[in-house]
Amino acid sequence: MVRYNILRSAVCHWASKCKGIHLMKREIDYILRTTIENCFERNLLSRTDLPGYVIEVPGNPDHGHFATNLPLTLASAQKLPPRKIALIIADNLKDESNLLEKIEIAGPGFLNFRIRLGKWYSVLSDIITSGKDYGRNKIGENEKVVVEFISANPTGPLHLGHGRGAALGDTLCRILSFCGYDVVREFYINDAGQQIRLLGESIFSRLMQMKNPEYPFPESGYHGEYIRDLAEEIAGQINPDLMPKEEAIEMCSQKGKEIMLEDIKHDLSVFRVSFDVWYSESDLYDSSKLDNDLETMKGNGHLYEEDGALWIRTSDYGDDKDRVIKKKDGQFTYFASDISYHLDKHKRGFSKAINIWGADHHGYVPRIKAALMTHSVPENWLSVMLIQLVKLWKSGQEIKMSKRAGNFVTLQELVDEVGVDAVRFVFLTKNHDSTLDFDIDMVKKQDSENPVYYVQYAHARICSIFRKAEEEGITLPDNLEGILELLVLEEEVTLLRKMAEFPSLLEEISNTLEPHRLTYYLTELASSFHRYFNLGTKIAENRIISQHKDLTRARLALAGAVRIVISNGLELLGISAPERM
RNA sequence: GGGCGAUUAGCUCAGUGGAUAGAGCGCUGGUCUCCGGAACCAGAGGUCGCGCGUUCAAAUCGCGCAUCGCCCGCCA
Known part of the structure; x- marks a missing residue:
């Protein structure tokens, strides 16, 4: 969903940079604003500021390809019923580029748009020419971001909780890189103390x-x-x-x-997770970075001594109370080295820092931000993503774990039992902020109950179709022009629309830090494809490979595009895209 | 006591201002002379924890309450 502000330039000059759904939304927005302006000039509507309205892709297929609530948001300022406003807009629509096939007034005053089919075919050409790069964008250009995740103490093997952080952090990094961010993946080693x-x-x-x-x-x-x-x-x-x-x-x-x-x-x-930097805590002591930072803090008046300990005045910056950084016995607390570590990140020139922490550390967030603020680091420079517990279930029983007591399931054991693909997928199906139940029995099943197979199966199935096409000597022409018009089934348009969303989905994930949305997206895309494929099991003309040569080519192009998007999406999740299963 | 998070279908969970609240699993009933059935279709199943408020419009925003989890150390 994108909000538009009327104060922005009314000219869609950046449209050439956007693709797919974004481009179409911009074009619709341009049409709407031109229309409104025209209505103002002709006094069909009274001139007012435009409120924040939305152009979205409706979930309900009856609501067209795009919908806007503009008439609803205009109602109070215009002192007119929303449906009346919708009617005025619809009657005077300025669609000079002939984008729209149909416009409808619906519900309390929505405008539903149906795009001309030809517009969707360009999405298909775009996917095929972009290939592995389809979905890549530049929203992160000139942004250098450090993502710190896992950061387990080297005092024991990685367990389930680390696995969740690993899958989340790694996938987030993959997506951010794909969106043009300069990403550094970092593991902080608590190797002191x-x-x-x-x-x-x-x-x-x-x-x-x-x-x-x-x-x-x-x-x-x-x-x-x-x-x-x-x-x-x-x-x-x-x-x-x-x-x-x-x-x-x-x-x-x-x-x-x-x-x-x-x-x-x-x-x-x-587990297919790599790091650029393994940052050692003990280096902070050895390199005297910590000492230098302390000197700076003292000079700035943020430190004081009390009860024989050294404190930092974090309460000046929103923390509940001040914190000790050097104990009475002369030892530094962990907080001291953490401050120094984060200051070092900032000095290294990152425009943004993302930390992935266990939710049991949430109380720690305000204090580290406060400490950074004593050094004039803005509060939102650091984003902390908190991940909730993973509960492991086996044979209908929860397996309780404790690191100290030594009974815990390691990441390696889990991967050995169910495989990397399934573990990563399950870890990424839930919002990081909600607890996750990992049912080993379900994930071990090699059938439809296992969610990762559903997506991978769609990919393997398409590969199989291409093998079949090759056997029959069918090839795709270099130029698809003239044959894509044969794709007129509603299911075919649904696939095109879904695939057009992929680039903007990745942008949204980068902005909201919610990688789990990608697993949902891929499941939906796979579902749309399976449904489409099954049309052919009932009616022979609906099969992808049929007697009609050009139609077969067009449908192969469509299936090939789906394969590209699934493959790119799985790659970002760190999950394999098998050609056979 | 204070703070953070959660509360949506039988279960596990998506869904942060819009239209009839979705998915997977489970349940009921269907689709195979097949381009891969690891698939598809149909159906049953919901006072979105409770109350008050803001709004043309609330699962979504605000306040209060209830229940659950986590945190509240000169531990790491």
Whole structure:
């Protein structure tokens, strides 16, 4: 949906840059505004400002290709009933480029438009010539954005929750890049502090237990089985009998964290997720960036000491209260390094930063924004997307997980069981802000209950049709002009309309940060195609490959375009588009 | 107690100002001498948690209430 402002130039000079649905909306808007202006001049309507109206693609096919609520929004200023205004507009419509086939007044005063079929055929040509680039656009041009996601501690394997963040972040990055943004994908490694120490202690204990099963295990240590695996792997490199305990624990920390990080990288590459930057927290300390930032903050008067600790005055910028960044015992809090990390992002020249965090960190958002504002970073520079919990179901039972206790399902286990495509798809079917139930049994089924197959099947089916066409020696001409007019079925126009929405959908996803809309879109497109295909099972003339040569070519072109859009969409989701299933 | 989020069909969820509120699964009944049935069609199923307000128009915006989840540390 696009809102228009009458104060903008009435000339559609940017129309040449837009395509598909956008272009048509602009053209309709131009017609509407020209018409209204004409009505003003002839005193058919009294001259008033135009309110915010909408030109949208209606869900109901009876409502035409496009609809506007302009007459409804004009009603109060004109002091006329909406249907009366609609009638005036319809009667005086200035459609100089002959875009419209039909216009109707409907409901309380909507105007429904039907576009001439010829307009839709240009969409088809556009898809075929653009191919892999269909949907690509430039709305992000000159924008450099950093997307930080997952950022798991290297103290254990990635689990389900990380998987959701991984699928979301990766797909968002793919879409943003496709929309022209300069995207940097970043993983912040919490490789300093207490939890790494705890990892070392846990490994060390398991190491000692190899000889002495009675050796105590740290109360708050990591109980997962993987710690024993780490201990075994490290056992060949460390002999705890030959070095002081402290040194051994330190080595366990270092080795353990390195191995875990490699595991994480491996799991992510299997999950088709890549990063440009692995940003190490400990570098912030080693490079003295943190110290420098503290000096700056002190100079700006945002820090103060109280009760032996160092505080930052975040409450000046909307946080509930001030926060400690250096504890009484001289240790920095995590918040300190997080501030420094985000300042560093800002210094690196990103016009926008996006973080994907678990929803349990939501209370953290105001404080990091406040800290940034003490450095004059605007509040909306950082967008934080919060992802809710994933609940895992198996055999009708919820599987409860706890990292500390060590019973959790890892991302790798899940991927091994149901496959990357299905896991990614399911993670992207829900808004990130609502909890997600992942039913393993359903996703494992290789049948229609599995949502990802539905879309992939449409792709494989089209490939199959092309194989068949090839067998019969049917080829597509370079120039489709003259034959596309044969596409007159309502189902064919529906497909064209749906595909025309693809570029603007991607723009909207970039603006709203809602990648899950792409899975819905692809499901709808696949559905429209399956329905179209099934027309041919009843009536032979409706088959894509028929006796009518030119009609067959036109329909193959249409099916080929659907294949392109599905393939491009799946690529953005990081999901394969199989030719056979 | 305060904050954030949620509440839509039997279940899991889409839908942020418009027309008869949608999808998948489940349920009932249909479509195969087939270009792939991993598909399609039809049907049943809803006081959009409750109330008040704003608006020509509210699932959608505001206020209040209820229920659920999460957060509220000089932990990470």
